[in-house]
Amino acid sequence: MKKIMIVVLILLILGGAGAGYYFFFMQEEAVEQETAETDELADEQGQMEPLEPIMDLSVPVEQTDFYVMERKIPVVDKPNDDGLIEGFLYKGEYVEVLEKQNGWARISDYIVFEEGGMEIAQWVSLDGLVTEEVIISDEEKIEILDSYLVKSDDLKLHLTRFRTAIDTLMKAGDCKPGDFEELGGWVKSVTYQSSDVYFIYCGGLKQDNKIYLNVQTGETFKR
Template identity: 50%
Template sequence: IPAAVAERTDYYVSPEKLGVREKPDNSAFIESVLYRGDQVHILEKRDGWGRISPFYVYNEGGPEVAEWIPMDALLEVPPTITKQERIKTISSYVEGSDDFKQHFDVFIQTTDDLIKEGICLPPDFEELKGWVKSVKYDQDVYFVYCGGLKQANKIYLNVQTGKVFYK
């Protein structure tokens, strides 16, 4: 008797952005977004969809909802993301930055580092469309908010030195 093969449950997101829906239906409300290379754990497969969260009932007697993603948007191994693809992806998050072309390299590197370190998430950059020039400093300093729009969430970048600091 052949040994039972455990069904695969861990996958990786293939498209640049993937909407997470509240039910297994392409017209369902998008709750959140996953990004290329994100790892997901599938709890249940149904009709070409994968459930990635427990079921929730928000109102007593209301419907059960969960987070669902289409299985055809997933890979069994992490996608190979070339340096050029990564630059293009990071660029799309911060292309609305003040003086974007002038400070392209330092904006891309710093944004990538902040995301890889888990300090910022891609939506943090979408809020302000990138780095905003600070009028508070004499030097070339830019800022972004990560994790909320409070002073405590403000991250500064001196583009001359490449140093990140918090005020």
């Protein structure tokens, strides 16, 4: 009986060793196969042509964002000094430049008023523009506001109210600097004789464009 158990034990030991050898051999073969596949894939990738970049970073991006540097620059209908003045831009205003031509910047789309006619756009001199946002100091701001008030009625009496009203209307987008240049400031209203009320036109010279200011309360309103 003991001899039989010893024989069985020897067979089990030999079988386990064989299984271990088989497992080790198969694992080593699998690793070698995976390594060979990895090397083959690397070779294929090395033979592939390099991908071209989506964007050509060597080409500089054209600057289109500008700000008015001068106190006031004219807007003309063609890119030269003989152009007809159509308006003005004022210090600190943002400008998108659509085209540059001989020192001039186009700031509007082209327009043709009649079939077969010449294309017309709005242009400003690049000399009056800068790429960095323009910061206006408090002192210069007061100076600029006062330049819009030089012909105001009763200017010395209501200077502070006039300044504040102009600043508020421009910040709200209701008025632009050019509006105040039409009349040179605030005009005494004869409609409101019982109150200290003055008016200015913003956006045109019609009744709907008339803005009133009560200097006693600082209120601006339309009729």
